Amino acid sequence: NDNAVTDTVIFSAAIGVMISGQANLLSGVHCYNKATGFGGTGIYLKLPGLTQNRIVNSYLDYTGIIAEDPVQLQISGTFFLGDAFILLKSISGVVKGVNIVDNMFSGSGNGIPIVQLDQSRKAFGDVDQVVVDRNSVNGMASRSTVAKGSVDGNGTSWTVDFNPVLLFPNLIKHVQYTLVADGFPVHALRNVSGNRVIVETNA
Template sequence: MSSSDLKSLIQIRGGTLRAADKFPTDGYLIELHSPSSDKADKKKRGFYYEDITFRDILFDSGFRGGGLLVIDSARIRVDNCFFIHFGTEGIHVKSGHETFVSSTFLGQHVNIGGDPDEKSFSGTAINLASNDNAVTDVVIFSAGTGIILSGQANILTGVHCYNKATAFGGVGIYVKLPGYSQTRIDNCYLDYTGIVLEDPVQVHVTNAFFLGDANVVLKSVKGVISGLTIVDNMFSGSSNAKAVVEVQGTFNQVDQVVIDRNNVRGMSVKSTTAKLTVVGKADKWVADFSPILLFPDRIKNVQYSLYVNGKKSIPLHAVTSTSNNKVVVEADRVVDGGVSVSVDQYSK
């Protein structure tokens, strides 16, 4: 690719772009799309646009096509823009890398929440089929899906999704790159709409606020999950015992999964680590972790302490079972005491 093929150092700012009544339903109001992209080998794609900024622009797609299409481009900035009435997608980034979307609002239907037609919301606000992008301080107020991520090494920070409630079939953030996701979701607000992760590998979800029974769904494609951390989040629900993290399908390969330190109100806690204390005069104590642990019948590490009231000699004791996420501790005689047990599901 020669330097003359590269379009760069352009700033487009201010004004409104509005689709006409006959605007093509598969088109976008602005397309960074070189004909060379269609001819290129997928393994040898180049970059045809670089250092282009869109600022202070209203994109009104008239419920027909999309707003902005970016293909085979690098260092594209979308700042302080407004995308409405998209029929397909507000922003679609394909291949290339380093598209930064910031301080931007996107919604198929203009509303402030509680729209009576919310069930009919469709389309996707942002579709990142590309690597190394950042979405920062963005609000998505109506769409079927808020953000789809199918590229690696993307980061979402300060995103507020209230696009379409999970109860109506909506998804706030959908990480659709099973097996090697490499995604960071930090300090986001999932407002009645949740996160779906397909076979998450190296995914980090932290400092988020989930409201209205919004949660995280781990969706099995090939049954692989590794390097997933869901920590230090807040969950607030309607007291219907919905789990903060749910598993859809079966995961046969589970490794380095840490779900911990989340505070929960009105929902059911799920974790990959837990502690319980069981007391009583007995020679057998059962610590049942099945309501708390995320994965069924998968306790990989156990630590426990036996304490005995009084000055009687300490009995012989041992863990005799960890089946069905229940830890059984038995002693060789009845004593007045109890056990404190810690377990985790981190490793293989």
């Protein structure tokens, strides 16, 4: 607990940093250890349910971050190179107070998501105050908790599928939409299940 790791380069280790206590700060840490593609992990947060750690202004060099049931976790200002990504691993299905913002991700163009979920043990059922947004992505698949989209055409029903962008499946809590049409049709938001927003009109 209560440690600071700053301006440090980690080389040649299966796990670069293993964290099992709260209130730690990692800043300026360059994880250049065993690559994720070969089974390595840059930073492993193994304290499910009460994480309370900050990872800022660091460099994940071909190796990523794993966080078990993260509660109060900040990852920002960090550069992820070589398809390195963040994995949120479910132990009891809890993820709360997580901010993954203002990071840079650079990959090889294989469509690897920048943030991924491991729900093999249990699905994330307790999700609250999670923000994944404002990340710069090149050569990887962006994931976010905020998304926008548009659709046009003739008809009375319009669907926008946000599954390619949203991190959590079937979890849209708020929708704001604008309908532009000839005349003044009656319109309504009909459904948001499966991360698909459906708006219908009467004409």
